[in-house]
Amino acid sequence: xxxxxxxxxxxxxxxxxxxxxxxxxxxxxxxxxxxxxxxxxxxxxxxxxxxxxxxxxxxxxxxxxxxxxxxxxxxxxxxxxxxxxxxxxxxxxxxxxxxxxxxxxxxxxxxxxxxxxxxxxxxxxxxxxxxxxxxxxxxxxxxxxxxxxxxxxxxxxxxxxxxxxxxxxxxxxxxxxxxxxxxxxxxxxxxxxxxxxxxxxxxxxxxxxxxxxxxxxxxxxxxxxxxxxxxxxxxxxxxxxxxxxxxxxxxxxxxxxxxxxxxxxxxxxxxxxxxx
Amino acid sequence: xxxxxxxxxxxxxxxxxxxxxxxxxxxxxxxxxxxxxxxxxxxxxxxxxxxxxxxxxxxxxxxxxxxxxxxxxxxxxxxxxxxxxxxxxxxxxxxxxxxxxxxxxxxxxxxxxxxxxxxxxxxxxxxxxxxxxxxxxxxxxxxxxxxxxxxxxxxxxxxxxxxxxxxxxxxxxxxxxxxxxxxxxxxxxxxxxxxxxxxxxxxxxxxxxxxxxxxxxxxxxxxxxxxxxxxxxxxxxxxxxxxxxxxxxxxxxxxxxxxxxxxxxxxxxxxxxxxxxxxxxxxxxxxxxxxxxxxxxxxxxxxxxxxxxxxxxxxxxxxxxxxxxxxxxxxxxxxxxxxxxxxx
Numbered sequence: 001x002x003x004x005x006x007x008x009x010x011x012x013x014x015x016x017x018x019x020x021x022x023x024x025x026x027x028x029x030x031x032x033x034x035x036x037x038x039x040x041x042x043x044x045x046x047x048x049x050x051x052x053x054x055x056x057x058x059x060x061x062x063x064x065x066x067x068x069x070x071x072x073x074x075x076x077x078x079x080x081x082x083x084x085x086x087x088x089x090x091x092x093x094x095x096x097x098x099x100x101x102x103x104x105x106x107x108x109x110x111x112x113x114x115x116x117x118x119x120x121x122x123x124x125x126x127x128x129x130x131x132x133x134x135x136x137x138x139x140x141x142x143x144x145x146x147x148x149x150x151x152x153x154x155x156x157x158x159x160x161x162x163x164x165x166x167x168x169x170x171x172x173x174x175x176x177x178x179x180x181x182x183x184x185x186x187x188x189x190x191x192x193x194x195x196x197x198x199x200x201x202x203x204x205x206x207x208x209x210x211x212x213x214x215x216x217x218x219x220x221x222x223x224x225x226x227x228x229x230x231x232x233x234x235x236x237x238x239x240x241x242x243x244x245x246x247x248x249x250x251x252x253x254x255x256x257x258x259x260x261x262x263x264x265x266x267x268x269x270x271x272x273x274x275x276x
Numbered sequence: 277x278x279x280x281x282x283x284x285x286x287x288x289x290x291x292x293x294x295x296x297x298x299x300x301x302x303x304x305x306x307x308x309x310x311x312x313x314x315x316x317x318x319x320x321x322x323x324x325x326x327x328x329x330x331x332x333x334x335x336x337x338x339x340x341x342x343x344x345x346x347x348x349x350x351x352x353x354x355x356x357x358x359x360x361x362x363x364x365x366x367x368x369x370x371x372x373x374x375x376x377x378x379x380x381x382x383x384x385x386x387x388x389x390x391x392x393x394x395x396x397x398x399x400x401x402x403x404x405x406x407x408x409x410x411x412x413x414x415x416x417x418x419x420x421x422x423x424x425x426x427x428x429x430x431x432x433x434x435x436x437x438x439x440x441x442x443x444x445x446x447x448x449x450x451x452x453x454x455x456x457x458x459x460x461x462x463x464x465x466x467x468x469x470x471x472x473x474x475x476x477x478x479x480x481x482x483x484x485x486x487x488x489x490x491x492x493x494x495x496x497x498x499x500x501x502x503x504x505x506x507x508x509x510x511x512x513x514x515x516x517x518x519x520x521x522x523x524x525x526x527x528x529x530x531x532x533x534x535x536x537x538x539x540x541x542x543x544x545x546x547x548x549x550x551x552x553x554x555x556x557x558x559x560x561x562x563x564x565x566x567x568x569x570x571x572x573x574x575x576x577x578x579x580x581x582x583x584x585x586x587x588x589x590x591x592x593x594x595x596x597x598x599x600x601x602x603x604x605x606x607x608x609x610x611x612x613x614x615x616x617x618x619x620x
Contacts, residue, residue, distance in 0.1 A: 019387070026384045030373065037372045037413070108368025112429075115332050115364070116385040117357040 020119040027113075027126020028133065034100055035093070035134045045092040045138065049085035050145065056081045056208055063213075073210050074239040075152070082146045083234035084207035086167055087227065089142060090135045091198050094171045095191060097131035098178030102188035120273065124183070124265050128175050135171030139164045151238070159237040166234055166250035173254045174198075176261035183268040207231045229253055281437045281468040282308035282331060286340035289326050300326040302492035303340070308470055308485075313463050315483030315500075316472040317577070319589055323492040324472040325365060328441050331470070332362045345437050358386070361430035361438040361467075363423075365445070371415035375406050375425050378414065379432060386433035393432070400428040404458065420451030427458060438462065440471040444478060456482055476577040476589060486577065488584050495584040500577055507575040507583050509545040512553060513537040514560070515569035527559050541569065550574060 035042055057078045063069050064076050074080035101124075104110040113123055143153070143160055153159045182191045202208070204218070205227035214222055222228050233249025240246070284306040291298045301323040308314040318324050329335040331344055333353040342349045345359035369378060376397060383393025401407045404424040414422065423443060430438060440459065444452040459482060463469050473479055479486045480500050488496040488503075496503055509532060516524045521542065528534060528544040531552050537543035546552045550572060560567055582588045 022384055026381050030370070030377075030381060033377070034370070034372045104370075108364060108366060109370050111334055111364060112362075112368050113385070114334055115357060115360075115362040116382070117354050117387070118385045 023122035024125040028129040031130020049088040053081035053085040094174035099188045099191040102182035105186040131175035132168040139167035162237040169254040173258035180265035180268045284342040288339040290338045312484040313469045315479035315486035318489040361435035363426045363430040365441045376410040382432045404428045490585045503580045504575040507579045510574040513541045513571040
């Protein structure tokens with residue numbers, strides 16, 4: 001059997017969009033399998049957000065007695081906590097996905113890919129798509145758990161879907177940003193060092209507590225923090241009727257960050273390849 | 277397009293800049309012929325892997341040119357990648373995937389259809405003896421199994437040129453022999469193989485020709501036999517009865533310079549090489565002398581290495597673990613050893 005690739009048309013198509021899609025698809029599959037086969041790594045991105053949501057619901061449930069809260073924010077603190085949990089879970093899982101890319105570089109699998117006639121872009125796209133698939137799965141699980149615990153999504157299935165897509169876009173933005181860092185540094189430790197920073201940014205946002213009740217510098221930081229706006233977009237899908245502002249915050253804002261981050265990741269890849 | 281599958285001319289690779297510049301490869305000229313196993317021999321840091329990384333398009337040369345499978349490694353890097361198989365140092369394999377999954381992934385990356393990839397994967401798993409372990413995660417594989425899988429992965433698209441970067445480093449002797457057999461089998465099927473190694477024995481056993489690289493430069497290149505012949509002639513040691521020593525000595529002297537060997541034996545450096553052994557024995561037999569013991573001690577690649585570099589690759593001949601093989605031994609000690617081997 002001679003299956004050496006010598007046909008010029010096939011060679012040309014190696015650089016085509018079809019190859020990019022095929023390579024990205026198999027690398028996405030690898031990325032998802034890799035995530036699912038590391039329960040010890042994926043578990044914290046489920047356990048911690050749910051723990052914080054449970055803690056918040058138990059501590060701040062009296063907030064739901066405030067008419068402003070029930071009218072403008074959420075019908076219950078459990079409903080309010082969904083968006084923060086989704087955001088936290090997705091951000092953590094996305095950083096871990098990018099750390100996997102850095103591990104590929106550290107352990108040499110990245111070079112194995114480079115030694116093959118693979119579309120270079122697909123190395124990054126496969127990883128990002130894998131992260132999005134995991135995020136969609138994760139958001140779905142979260143929503144089902146919260147609904148089981150008594151939460152209600154006011155905008156129904158569309159809100160559910162809106163949140164799933166929003167989670168995927170947020171995952172794309174964060175994993176692209178961290179993938180850029182992974183490619184630039186080639187170190188999983190550098191990527192994982194982003195965890196504390198993300199934690200701080202989340203606590204300085206309205207992920208765990210409404211901005212309306214904040215004051216002073218804390219409120220100012222939360223007002224400027226993009227995470228506040230993304231999480232409020234998520235909250236809108238759950239606690240309000242669908243409107244454009246939710247899509248703008250929950251979809252367009254992460255998408256804008258994703259576009260910049262993907263550019264950063266691909267540029268880092270290009271620089272790394274040029275450097276070698 | 278050259279007929280030689282691997283051709284490098286003045287290949288240079290520097291790392292760093294200014295005062296901190298490191299010349300990892302410093303003007304390598306290399307020609308690997310169609311269908312041969314070419315051994316690239318040298319200690320850690322000699323420039324073997326850097327050269328291979330340039331030839332496999334993973335690293336751009338600072339200067340110089342190279343073609344692999346007829347394609348320029350810089351201008352036609354994609355075509356080079358399609359033509360070669362690469363098994364890099366340390367078997368970089370995703371431990372979370374199974375052997376079968378990795379082969380399927382590799383098949384897609386090389387443009388094989390799903391069915392062709394599946395069939396090729398099964399064929400390769402059987403060939404490297406991993407069929408039973410195919411659905412286990414690689415994290416459960418032994419070092420030898422990983423190396424065999426690595427080799428299988430590099431063969432998915434039936435490359436015409438195969439690069440093996442230290443394929444047996446860290447393997448136990450049995451796994452090493454298994455891999456050697458597979459490399460020989462591949463080569464017999466027409467695949468040109470370039471393998472880097474720190475093990476002199478490996479190069480001696482496998483390679484049709486070797487290049488010895490040291491400090492980024494090739495210091496010797498040729499067939500192991502020719503290189504060894506350049507270092508010195510083989511020593512034939514024989515033991516005869518005490519009353520026949522003088523007559524035996526005079527016969528041996530016709531074939532080369534007499535050498536002192538161990539006590540009670542006579543030694544001769546065979547001027548025309550090991551081919552003369554039969555002639556010597558015949559001459560001794562015709563003279564009615566009874567040979568009680570016979571031993572042929574040929575110069576090794578270790579001697580060639582020492583001659584070329586001024587130091588030895590300690591333990592390289594035995595190569596059981598590979599951990600101490602690259603330790604350089606003092607040049608004086610090296611020369612002393614060689615003297616003892618040939619003249620003591």
